[in-house]
Amino acid sequence: MAGRAAILKSWVAAAPLLALLHPAPVAAQQEPSAREAVEPASIAGTYDGSQMEMAAWLELGDDGRYRYALSYGAIDEYSTGTWTRQDGGIVLNSDPSTPPQFELLGTEQGTGAPDAVTLHLEGTGNLPISVFSAVVERDDGTSSLVDFSDGALEIPVVDGGQFVSISLALPIYEIRGEAIPVPEASGKSLYFAFHANSLGFKAFDNAGLFESDGMFLLERYGREIAFHKVGD
Known part of the structure; x- marks a missing residue:
């Protein structure tokens, strides 16, 4: 297990990103109605949520803006947006973002391994392909998660069984693509592209x-x- 030094190292790596996420607010005169929306100074501040093997940080600005960052294993995520006070706690709503997505580029019949469906994935960037998976739904009502390892992923079609659909996933970021119907799966190749977009941005709704x-x-x-709260 990683020691405290490793945790601090991971947070130091994430901190510069957090500082760049949203510029410091510029002081300005506000109408009374706007000032009423600003939360009490006793709530606004910097909060540390770090624990064993995890670094986490949350800033609640007195202008109603928040900044958040988390580093946990292979996961680095961040978020910015607005926060409001409510009975029992606070509520976060993120700024607009473009979530990552998987795009089906095309399919070919008869080009894959016999008695298997073959999946190809491009656009993984700096992410190792081993962190991607395929979710397979079968006609008998069962489903399974199959991990990529190196290059194309071959999923056997066992005993003449049929696949209802296949969707690609990036489990470490809780991302799952659209389910793609796969009739006549044996010997079929599916070609996908991964678009990272705002990968790592946590959308709070x-x-x-x-x-x-x-x-x-x-x-x-x-x-x-x-x-x-830091300092408390």
């Missing part, structure tokens, strides 16, 4: 962070992050 003992709690990747 009315995401509530419950407040407990002065900390704000967030569930990410099966772990509870407790953000506590």
